[in-house]
Amino acid sequence: MRAPDGPDVMAGEVLLSVANVSLSFGGVKAISGVSFDIRKGEIRAIIGPNGAGKTSMLNVINGFYQPQEGVITFKGKARAKMRPHDAADGGIARTFQNVALFRGMTALDNIMAGRTLKMHKNLFWQLLRHGPAMVEEVEHRHRVEEIIDFLKIQEIRRTPVARLPYGLQKRVELGRALAMEPDLLLLDEPMAGMNIEEKEDMSRFILDVNEHYGTTIALIEHDMGVVMDLSDRVVVLDHGIKIADGTPAEVMKNQAVIDAYLGVAH
Amino acid sequence: MAFDAAAKADTFPKLLVRNARLYGARPSMRHKDLGIWQTWTWAEVLELVRAYAIGLSRLGLKRGETIAIVGSNRPKLYWSVMAAQMLGAVPVPVYADAVADELSFVLAHADVRFAAVEDQEQIDKIQSVLDRLPKLELMLYDETRGLRDYDHAKLRSMDDVIADGRKALAADPTLGEWLDGEIAAGKGSDPSIILYTSGTTGASKGVVLSGERSIQAATDTVIFDKLTEKDVALAYLPLAWVGDHYLNYAQGLVAGFCMACPESADTATSDLREIGPSFYFAPPRTLEVLLTRVMIRMEDASAIKRKMFHYFIGVARKYGERILNGESVPLGGRFLYWLGNILVYAPLKNVLGFSRVRVAYTAGEAIGPDLFAFYRSIGLNFKQLYGQTEAFLYVTAQPDGEIHSDTVGPACPHVDIRIADNGEVLFKSPGMFIGYFKDAAKTAEVMTPDGFVKTGDAGYFDEKTGHLKIIDRAKDVGRLNDGTMFPPKYIENKLKFFPDIREAVAYGDKHDFVTVMLNIDLTAVGSWAERNNVSYGSYQELAGHPEVYAMMERHVAEVNRSMAEDKVMAGAQIKRFLVLHKELDADDGELTRTQKVRRGFVAERYAALVKALYDGSKEADISTEVTFEDGRKGTLSARVKIHDMQPVPVPGTLGKAA
Numbered sequence: 001m002r003a004p005d006g007p008d009v010m011a012g013e014v015l016l017s018v019a020n021v022s023l024s025f026g027g028v029k030a031i032s033g034v035s036f037d038i039r040k041g042e043i044r045a046i047i048g049p050n051g052a053g054k055t056s057m058l059n060v061i062n063g064f065y066q067p068q069e070g071v072i073t074f075k076g077k078a079r080a081k082m083r084p085h086d087a088a089d090g091g092i093a094r095t096f097q098n099v100a101l102f103r104g105m106t107a108l109d110n111i112m113a114g115r116t117l118k119m120h121k122n123l124f125w126q127l128l129r130h131g132p133a134m135v136e137e138v139e140h141r142h143r144v145e146e147i148i149d150f151l152k153i154q155e156i157r158r159t160p161v162a163r164l165p166y167g168l169q170k171r172v173e174l175g176r177a178l179a180m181e182p183d184l185l186l187l188d189e190p191m192a193g194m195n196i197e198e199k200e201d202m203s204r205f206i207l208d209v210n211e212h213y214g215t216t217i218a219l220i221e222h223d224m225g226v227v228m229d230l231s232d233r234v235v236v237l238d239h240g241i242k243i244a245d246g247t248p249a250e251v252m253k254n255q256a257v258i259d260a261y262l263g264v265a266h
Numbered sequence: 267m268a269f270d271a272a273a274k275a276d277t278f279p280k281l282l283v284r285n286a287r288l289y290g291a292r293p294s295m296r297h298k299d300l301g302i303w304q305t306w307t308w309a310e311v312l313e314l315v316r317a318y319a320i321g322l323s324r325l326g327l328k329r330g331e332t333i334a335i336v337g338s339n340r341p342k343l344y345w346s347v348m349a350a351q352m353l354g355a356v357p358v359p360v361y362a363d364a365v366a367d368e369l370s371f372v373l374a375h376a377d378v379r380f381a382a383v384e385d386q387e388q389i390d391k392i393q394s395v396l397d398r399l400p401k402l403e404l405m406l407y408d409e410t411r412g413l414r415d416y417d418h419a420k421l422r423s424m425d426d427v428i429a430d431g432r433k434a435l436a437a438d439p440t441l442g443e444w445l446d447g448e449i450a451a452g453k454g455s456d457p458s459i460i461l462y463t464s465g466t467t468g469a470s471k472g473v474v475l476s477g478e479r480s481i482q483a484a485t486d487t488v489i490f491d492k493l494t495e496k497d498v499a500l501a502y503l504p505l506a507w508v509g510d511h512y513l514n515y516a517q518g519l520v521a522g523f524c525m526a527c528p529e530s531a532d533t534a535t536s537d538l539r540e541i542g543p544s545f546y547f548a549p550p551r552t553l554e555v556l557l558t559r560v561m562i563r564m565e566d567a568s569a570i571k572r573k574m575f576h577y578f579i580g581v582a583r584k585y586g587e588r589i590l591n592g593e594s595v596p597l598g599g600r601f602l603y604w605l606g607n608i609l610v611y612a613p614l615k616n617v618l619g620f621s622r623v624r625v626a627y628t629a630g631e632a633i634g635p636d637l638f639a640f641y642r643s644i645g646l647n648f649k650q651l652y653g654q655t656e657a658f659l660y661v662t663a664q665p666d667g668e669i670h671s672d673t674v675g676p677a678c679p680h681v682d683i684r685i686a687d688n689g690e691v692l693f694k695s696p697g698m699f700i701g702y703f704k705d706a707a708k709t710a711e712v713m714t715p716d717g718f719v720k721t722g723d724a725g726y727f728d729e730k731t732g733h734l735k736i737i738d739r740a741k742d743v744g745r746l747n748d749g750t751m752f753p754p755k756y757i758e759n760k761l762k763f764f765p766d767i768r769e770a771v772a773y774g775d776k777h778d779f780v781t782v783m784l785n786i787d788l789t790a791v792g793s794w795a796e797r798n799n800v801s802y803g804s805y806q807e808l809a810g811h812p813e814v815y816a817m818m819e820r821h822v823a824e825v826n827r828s829m830a831e832d833k834v835m836a837g838a839q840i841k842r843f844l845v846l847h848k849e850l851d852a853d854d855g856e857l858t859r860t861q862k863v864r865r866g867f868v869a870e871r872y873a874a875l876v877k878a879l880y881d882g883s884k885e886a887d888i889s890t891e892v893t894f895e896d897g898r899k900g901t902l903s904a905r906v907k908i909h910d911m912q913p914v915p916v917p918g919t920l921g922k923a924a
Contacts, residue, residue, distance in 0.1 A: 141301075142300065145300035145301040145302075146300060148300075148301065149299075149300055150411075152530070154301075154529045154530050154532065154533050155530065155532035155533045155536070157301065158536075196896050197896065208411070208412060211412075211414065211415070212411070212412075212414075
C-alpha cells in the first residue's frame, strides 16, 4: 500500500520484530527481555493475565514508551526506540483500551482526523478551504466515506461520538485508525466491555480489515474465544516475560500458559 | 401528459422505453452512495437495463422463467426487476429479512434458476439452504464485500453481468434489435411479477400480477393523485411488499417520477430529510414512532420553545384540518395558523423531511384519530387507503378533502366493492391478480363465481360518509354468549391509540364478556414514570406498578365510554383487564414479523391468565419461557393483578343498569 521509509515487505515476511526488549518504570519491571515478531498479513494476538505487560508492549511498538534495552525492527529498519511520529509516519495505527475519541466531534470528523498526516496542503490553503485544499479534502473525504461504508456506520455519520453507545464508539475508533491506511494496526482490547452481538460484529470487522485491506493486525484481547477464532499466532506474556509463542492451538496446550491463567498451587 | 402515453404501453419495459424518450434527461433513480447522492436519468437507466438484460440472457435467463430478487431498496435490484421483465422473465421479490426457511420456501416454490441478491448476508442465507433449491443455478450480487474467498461457481457480480451485456451490445448490433423485439413481444397479459404475501394468514402464497392490469391500476391512481414526472418518492419500504412495488415502481414508471433509494435501512430518516419527497407513504406505526420522538424531544426543549410548540399545535388542532379541507375558518384563526406555520409547523415538517410532501398515504392498520389529526393539522395531506396484494394494492382511497380517521374512503376509480352477507368485503378491480402461482385451488377459494375477490376483511359502508369502514379480519369477528358482535381488533386498536399502550389482546368470543391483556409502552410510560418520580427496576416492575394500573384503568374506561356511544358495540365493553409482565415479542412467536399479535398463540401461552380473567380471581401466577436475542432461553415468572371495570351504561337503558 505505502512505505515512505524502508523497502516493501512481502506477505508472510517479518514486518516488525522486537528483540530482547526490556522496559521498567523506576524499580518496576514491566517487560523483561521479550522477543517476538509480527509477519505481514497476519493477525497476531498478545495475551496474558492482568499486569502481564501487554499494553506496555503495544506502547513500545508505537513509540509511546521508550524501552531501556532491546531493538525494534520495523520494515527492515532497526531502532533502539520508536518515536510516536516515526510509528505514525511508518504506517502504525492503534486504538486504545479506553476509547480515546474527540468526544464533541461527529463520527465523520473523528475519522477525518485520522487523515491528518496525509494532508499536505499548508495552513494557508487549509484555512481558505478552496482550490487545492478543497480538492485534497474531497479526496480524503472519499476515503473516509469508504471506511464509513466498510464499518456500516452511515447512520451515525453526523452524530457527536459522546452520544454514541460504547460499541459504536469502538467502531468509530477503529475507523479513525483505518483512515491512516496503516500497514500495522494495533488494537488494545477491541472487545472490552462489549456484549456478545457487538463482539461478533467487531470480530467480523477485524477479519474483514485483515482480508479486504491486507492490514497486519496485532491485538490484545482477554476473551479467549475471540483470540482463538481470530488470530493466526499468539504470544503470551506473564509478569513481563514471554512464556509462550505459537498458533492458538499450541498455546492452549502449553502448561506454562495454563498455569499463568489458572494459577498454580504454591 | 404522462398517462396518455402510458395507456399504450402495456408492460413495464415498454414504459421504460417511453420514459427514456419523454423524460430522457430527468432523474429516474437516486441512491446515496459513500455519502453522496448519485443520480441516473431515464435514458441512463434504459441503457443500463438493456445491457443488464443482454447479460442475463447470455447467462441463460429466458421468457417465462422466474428470478428471485432478495435485498433492500437498491437501484441494482430494481434494475434486476426491469431487466428480467424486459426479457419476459418474471421477477419474484423476497423480503430481505426473511429467515433462511422462508427464503427457501419461496425460492423453491417459484422454481427460480437465478437470484439477484444484495450482498454476502443474503448469499450466506441462500447457501445454507442450497440443498433444498436444486434448481438454483446462479446468484448475482450487488455488494462485493466479503465475497472474495467465496467459490464463484454459482456467483456473479451484477456489475460484471452489465459490463458483459454492454460489450456484447457494442460488438453485435443485431443484439440490440433482438432485444427491441423481445420488448415488443412482451404481452400485457403475461405475468409481470409474483409477489409472495407475508404469510400472516398461513403459508405465503405467490400472487401473480400482469403488466397490463398493474399499469392500468397505477394509471388510475396517478391520475387520482395528479402525480407527474416532477414528483419524488423515497423507496424505503420492503421491496417485496406490494406497497413498494405499486407506489414506487409501478407509479414511478407510469408517471415518470424519480425514486430515491436510501443509503441504508438505518439512514432512512435522514435520507428522507435530504430528498424531501413529494409523494410519501408510511404505515401508522412509523408515523407514531416519529410523533413520539418529536414529543419526547419537545419535553427536553427550553420552556419558551415548549410553550410555543404546544400553543401552536393547539392552534393547528383547532384550524389546521379545516384549512386543509378547504372549509371556512375565521380570519384570526387563519392569521394564527399562518404564524404557527412560520414558527412551528414548517420547521417541524422540515426536520421530519415532509416539507415538500404533496400527497401522502397511510395504510396497513387502523390509525389513531389523534395521530392522524396531528399530521393533517400541520398541513400534511395524509390520506388513508385500503388494499391488498391481490388487488395490486388499491381498493379504496380517500379523495382530497374527504378525510376521516376511521374510514378508508370510497372505492377507487374503476373498482367495484360489495359486502357479503357475513360482512366480508369483496372487490373487483383493474389491478386484480391473475391467480396464485401454482395454486389453482387457493385461487378458486378466494374468488366468487361472478369474479369478485374475497378480502377476508369484515367491513361496512359508513352511512354518513359513504366510505368503507374496515373493522377486523372476517374470520376473527366473534360473538359473545349473548349474541353481541365482538370484533377484537376494533377494541384493541381503540386501546392502542393511547401512546401508553403498546399492545392489547382482547378476548370475548364464546364468553360472557370482553376482557383484555395490555402491554405498556416502555418509552411512553417510562418517560411518564421519570417525570412523576415513579421508580422501577425492570419492565416487569413498572408494568405491575399500582399507578400504572390506575392509568390503564382510565384508558380502558375511556374506550368503554366511546363504545357505549355506538349501539352495535355497547355490549362489547371491557369488563376486566390485566397488564402483562413482559412485552409481546416476535422472537417468542407472540407477534408476527410484521408486528401483529397472534391472538390464538398468546391465549395458549398465557392460558392461566385468560382463565383468571374469566374466573373472577384478583391475581394469577404465570411463568413463561422467553428467547433472548442470542437464542438462549430462560423462564420469566410473575404474579399479575387483574382489575375489574364498571361498564358505562348505554344511553337509553339507564333504568336497567340501576
